[in-house]
Amino acid sequence: MRAYYYDNVPGDQRLPHDYIPSRPVSLExxxxxxxxxxxxxxxxxxxxxxxxxxxxxxxxRDTINVSKEGLGELYETKIKGFFEEHMHEDEEIxxxxxxSGFFDVRESPSDEWIRIGVEPGDLLVIPEGIYHRFTxxxxxxxxxLRLFKDEPKWIPYNRSVDTDANPHRLEYLKxxxxxx
Ligand SMILES: [Fe+2]
Numbered sequence: 001m002r003a004y005y006y007d008n009v010p011g012d013q014r015l016p017h018d019y020i021p022s023r024p025v026s027l028e029x030x031x032x033x034x035x036x037x038x039x040x041x042x043x044x045x046x047x048x049x050x051x052x053x054x055x056x057x058x059x060x061r062d063t064i065n066v067s068k069e070g071l072g073e074l075y076e077t078k079i080k081g082f083f084e085e086h087m088h089e090d091e092e093i094x095x096x097x098x099x100s101g102f103f104d105v106r107e108s109p110s111d112e113w114i115r116i117g118v119e120p121g122d123l124l125v126i127p128e129g130i131y132h133r134f135t136x137x138x139x140x141x142x143x144x145l146r147l148f149k150d151e152p153k154w155i156p157y158n159r160s161v162d163t164d165a166n167p168h169r170l171e172y173l174k175x176x177x178x179x180x
Contacts, residue, residue, distance in 0.1 A: 003026075004018055005019060005113065006104055007019045013102075032176065033107060034127035034130060034172065038123040040095070041121050042098075049123065058149060060150070064146055065142075066078070066099075067140060082135060083135050084158050086131065086159065087157050087159070087163060088129075088157070090128050090152075090153035092132070093123070093126075093148065094118070094123070094126075094146060095124075096118050096122045096124075097143045098120050098143045100139055101142045102115050102117055103115075105131070108173060109178050128171075129175075
């Protein structure tokens, strides 16, 4: 995993978009935004993922495979959809089994994008209520476990005035000490 501020230069979302020089972001900074992270080697990952899932209450999981081959004609549309800025009313938990990609999370109150490059062995928890987006990188494939507590609540709420007032959004801002 590598986290850094996104450079906002227009162009292919799959490029790294790292400032020159890079502006790295620490795990502590991510934690202060409610983003949790673990590294678990893929070889024999099950026991450790089970342990964390048990501790955090992630009772269910499935596998998602995002690639050009897997999605066919839907690929370009899907990729654009994942990259719309949105939030969920539940955590988004991903353990990367193979491939790589970028999760971008909004820092509040600065409103800057932080890009998190993930690779096999990374377990990332994006808190409910944080604005974020996802893209593959130029290798164009990722396979990940999606963990969740009960029923998946993966409805994306795109950023808008209405979503800004969503109770989960307000609760999130309060949890990181921003806003009322
Ligand atoms: Fe999401």
